[in-house]
């Protein structure tokens with residue numbers, strides 16, 4: 001108790017020595033005043049400290065907790081940012097672009113559970129003007145258990161806040177950084193062939209089963225699984241990936257190949273946590289290719305802008321997918337609109353264990369989308385005469401409306417040809433008419449005509465652009 005008292009006094013005195021002043025004194029080789037020097041020595045001898053690296057999720061946990069504490073509100077030096085997670089009502093002007101403050105470039109002393117802690121966060125500008133941060137938490141205790149307890153509290157507080165959410169990570173250089181958290185996407189909101197969905201779900205569930213992990217380890221196989229989702233744009237590939245993440249409570253790590261090189265890619269795979277989804281979107285547009293002589297080592301990536309500077313080599317990508325530098329339990333999901341453009345080595349079994357083709361909307365999908373938008377639980381399996389009987393029950397207005405909606409759904413399905421439009425296109429049309437299913441039915445033919453016309457124009461423009469490019473390349 002006495003030590004604690006002495007210690008707190010020392011901390012308070014040490015606090016008075018502003019860190020900038022102390023650093024400048026050190027630079028100048030000047031000695032501290034005898035009292036301050038003694039206090040600092042006592043402080044150092046009796047404190048424990050934990051560094052929390054900026055690129056680790058633990059950093060987000062700590063900062064999130066710190067920002068919720070009263071001492072953070074009175075910090076004299078803060079970082080101000082637009083609060084992207086603000087839950088302001090849409091349209092409420094007062095809350096638009098709300099600001100969020102967090103203590104920065106300062107030391108904060110705070111009491112928590114009757115113990116004194118120090119929070120120190122420094123932000124500097126690194127190479128190319130990118131901000132670099134580091135944070136420390138220390139307390140006046142030789143035993144670091146107190147600090148670990150505090151960080152555990154931060155962890156629990158953070159996890160509670162992301163409960164029922166999917167966290168999406170993106171890379172900064174060779175490190176992952178949490179980029180956003182979003183509400184879990186329910187599997188039921190992704191409309192694809194039911195058998196396909198069931199097959200995918202049971203495959204992932206089996207893979208994530210702890211028994212499967214033991215099996216892989218007994219057989220000395222890298223515990224990982226790869227899926228390729230392919231099909232036309234707007235058929236739900238990204239949505240399906242997010243709903244798998246939501247369904248199995250996994251975080252998503254998005255790889256943008258065009259901004260990576262071999263070393264970054266290896267480090268990123270080595271830094272993946274256990275049980276996560278690695279998403280490689282539009283792999284045809286960003287994936288590495290062989291040289292014309294078939295050399296997989298060619299460090300060349302091809303993106304929308306054509307052959308680019310040296311980036312990730314195919315051999316490195318294949319190696320990381322094979323698990324040489326990868327974590328246990330990762331699910332790789334690649335998406336593409338053009339499976340035929342992919343290098344066969346990239347999607348051979350072992351790297352891609354399951355290929356799922358997503359189609360343009362068929363009758364059943366169009367029907368499901370219609371009922372999804374007009375918020376009607378599907379009753380398509382009610383026999384015709386049964387629904388007629390319900391329809392004529394007196395005093396059952398709600399049921400009559402539902403039955404009416406079933407008919408409207410059938411009318412809508414009859415008007416939209418199958419396998420011509422993507423789910424994204426139909427959904428967008430229905431959302432524009434979400435107030436009235438009848439209005440949607442009345443307008444759908446005109447909408448389809450317009451879309452077809454737009455597509456024809458787009459095809460003409462694209463082929464014209466391609467001709468231009470071809471001519472350019474020939475010269």
Ligand SMILES: Nc1ncnc2c1ncn2[C@@H]1O[C@H](COP(=O)(O)OP(=O)(O)OP(=O)(O)O)[C@@H](O)[C@H]1O
Nearest residue numbers: 189190191192232233234235236237238239423424
């Ligand atoms: N099968 C589907 N079920 C429900 N919504 C869908 C489906 N397909 C597309 N959508 C909706 O359309 C929009 C685009 O979908 P998404 O990005 O998942 O398509 P995609 O196949 O990944 O497209 P792209 O190939 O262009 O990346 C989203 O708003 C999504 O909700």
